[in-house]
Amino acid sequence: MTAVAQYFSPQSSLAKTVTGFVPRAAQTEMATAVAQVMRAKASLVVEAETGTGKTYAYLVPLLTATGKAIISTGTKALQEQLYFRDLPLLRDAIAPGKQVALLKGRSNYLCLHRMQQASSQSGEFSKVVQSQLVTVRQWAQRTEDGDLGLLNVLPEDAEVLPQVTSTVDNCLGRDCPDYEECYLVKARKRALDADLVVVNHHLFFADMALKDVGFGELIPAVDTVVFDEAHQLPDIASQYFGEAVSSRQLQELAQDLKVIYLTELKDLKQLDRIADKLLMTLREWRLMFPVEPQRGNWRDWQRRAGVKEAAADVAEQLQLVIDVTKNALGRSKDLDQAYERATLAAHKWEQLQATERTGYSFWYETTPRQITLHQTPLSVADKFGAYIDAADMAWVFTSATLAVGQDFSHFTEQLGLSSAQTLCLSSPFQFSEQALLCLPRYLPQPQAPEFFAKVLDIVEQVLSVNQTGGTFLLFTSHRMLQRVGAALAERTERPLLVQGSTSKRELLAQFVAAGNGILLGTSSFWEGVDVRGDALRCVVIDKLPFASPDDPLLQARVEDARMRGLDAFSQVQLPQAIIALKQGAGRLIRDQDDRGVLIICDQRLVGKPYGGTFLTSLPAMRRTRDLQEALNFLAELEAAKSHE
Known part of the structure; x- marks a missing residue:
């Protein structure tokens, strides 16, 4: 031994x-x-x-x-x-x-310098941000490590957080007046030791x-x-081997310029004006893209009317920021840092417009508030x-x-x-005894209009039997999640927990506490979730997790595979989907005493040649095509629970 x-x-x-x-x-x-x-x-x-x-x-x-x-x-x-x-x-x-030491990214740690800057011009913020800033300042007096993750009274996406944390762009490093007290510096020192x-x-x-x-x-x-x-x-x-520039980064640069004007360089009115111009240009830049969040091919989108001109306007405003800040270098460490940020952003922005280069995927993604341009290496x-x-x-x-x-x-x-x-x-669990995999018969193809109603019907049948146990509903799209969530909200009084309504950690805590909750999630809930016992008895997956065909990085990898004479589907798309399905299926059995049912509502598992590859990659559960058999299995678990 x-x-x-x-x-x-x-x-x-x-x-x-x-x-x-x-x-x-x-x-x-x-x-x-x-x-x-x-x-x-x-x-x-x-x-x-x-x-x-x-x-x-x-x-x-x-x-x-x-x-x-x-x-x-x-x-x-x-x-x-x-x-x-x-x-x-x-x-x-x-x-x-x-x-041992725990080290997180810099956005998780309170930045004392940024907090003091925000406090000195708090009147410029909304009432919500002002209230959150008071909470942060009170917490700052008693925290030992500055880890904002422990400040539970604020939501994860609190508006104040960008004002009280640093980024690589705006951190002053050793030039910061609060360097010796910096929580991030202390965390890194603990990590080195x-x-x-x-x-x-x-x-x-x-x-x-x-x-x-x-x-x-x-x-x-x-x-x-x-x-x-x-x-x-x-x-x-x-x-991380690619490059990206987001409109949020540039907005934060503009907001920081306004703070410098209001707090340090009140004689430099031009600083305030160029910041306002950059913010206005970024608002016009946002209008070049759809309101709905999406990802797309930047090479293609760049050819649309007005897009190149709007991108050129952003570049022009960045150059103005560089010119104005360059003339005031040495007067403020924050301004010196802003000059470097603007120079780097302008260089990256120029790179991201040169989409004729090969070996990269050029793509964009939007949220309601920002646009990010990406240059990602294919390998x-x-x-x-x-x-x-x-x-x-x-x-x-x-x-x-x-x-x-x-x-x-x-x-x-x-x-x-x-x-x-x-x-x-291999797992030591006895999957053939502990779990049942159901691939229901007579389901339409996932793209069919009637697919939603069939999935909803299966979910309702599961819930009618699995009364005292928890149910996970895993989806491959937010749209399907929202449709099923809206329908269930009108049909059940049980705890209904929908991704996005609060933090992932809080949703899982509520789900476990409920015991018979219904949790609806997309990609981030397919992995890293460990719920044991009756709190999770059934996992329903709507369809095979193939990446969206309009995902620009996937498109680029598929095109690259074809150029190298490879079968793009079997080499790129299929392995990625198989690994994702294994992750989703892995949520069900987490302990040797767990028992439950996995239902996958996708006929391609039995109707397509590649279906067998998916099935052989899943744990060796007992399988059935009969939904009633799966419901009977859940009913047995329900009965066993009632006799405890």
Whole structure:
């Protein structure tokens, strides 16, 4: 038995101190493999299905080895779960001397300088922002770490947050008068001093791509990096190796110029005028795009009447900002920073207009308030693979969903992991006994007009039987979610929780507390959700999660695959959809005592040749085409609950 394997034996300190700890062969196998690649400074890709215990399988080798490590997670929620729940428990049991730290992105920390600036001109804000600012100032007097995530009385999208946090653009760094008291600086120092640091993927790639000044010193100092929820990496890496400019960034630049005029340079009236002109130009720029949120191909949209002219107007106003601020350099550190921001934004804006360049996807996305232009590389395999090969450290990539069947090539080729070892570990759960997969007969195709009514009918039948248990409704589009949500609001008195009505964390807390809630979610609820027991008895998925055909990044990757003589559907679209479906299906069975039903309302699973590939990638549940059999299974669970 290896040194690491001993920690997973029935007589180990883990077994004695961690409530409910049960030795699992797959967990021990993964822990042993992680320890081996750490010693060899090699790379390992592990698919560890639900129930394997992958978190402990990588934490134990990290805690018992010498050297420094980073764990990068897919979400802030998983970051906090690791740091506040799993890590303290394990560290106390096997490595009490280890120092651990949690590091989030800069937008999560209160910026004292920005807060003071906002306070000095609070009269310029709405009543809502003024009230929120008072709340932040009161909280600032008692917080120790400045983590705004702990300020629960404010909504996640509170209007005041951009006024009291910094961005890479507006941070003054060492020139800031509050540098010594800066919460972000303190958090980074704790991270540099720690043995084990928990970050998220966005923060990791900001560091790796040097997109966040002053943070690039963390990764080179570590011996091992573990990516949990690693299936998200290809898309996130693409974002950070690309460029983007949002109208919100430019609006914030204009607002900051107005603050500088009002607080520091009251004699420079021209500063206020150019800020107003930039804001007006950005409003006109927004009118070039539809009101409804959407994503689209920037190359195509750029050809529309008036669009190039509006983009040129933005460039012209940015140049005016550069000219005016350049003449006042040295009078204010905030103004000096604004000059640098305007110069960088103008350069990126110029790049984003040059859409004739190949090797990139040029796309835009809109929200009701802003437009973002993107330039995204079609492949990061060369850059990321070279980074991995050159780094003298160990790399572990793990998730419940990385392979298509037993094949990891879709994942490894996207990241250039040509020399990585691979390991596929099955779940210890007895899916054939614990769960039933239903693919109802006689459903119309997803694009048919009558599809909505059929899905709603299935949901209502499920709810009529699953009275004391929770139901997850997972959708591939916000439109379908809203239609079903509106219909159910008129037909049920049970707790109905719809994505977007409040934060994801709050929705899940309400869902678990209700016990028989109905939660409707799209993409972000397909993964990273861990609800156990009767609180989640049934998951209904409306259709296969193929990426939208008008997604510009997908379009570019499909076109690139075709140019290389590959079958774009089987090489690009299918693997991505299979991994997404595995994530959604993985919400159902989270514990060895869980039982439930998964219903997928998409006839393509049985009517298309590729349907079998989806099915073989799902857990080995008992299957039926008879909806009544699924309802009977739920009725049995309902009856068992009533007899407890």
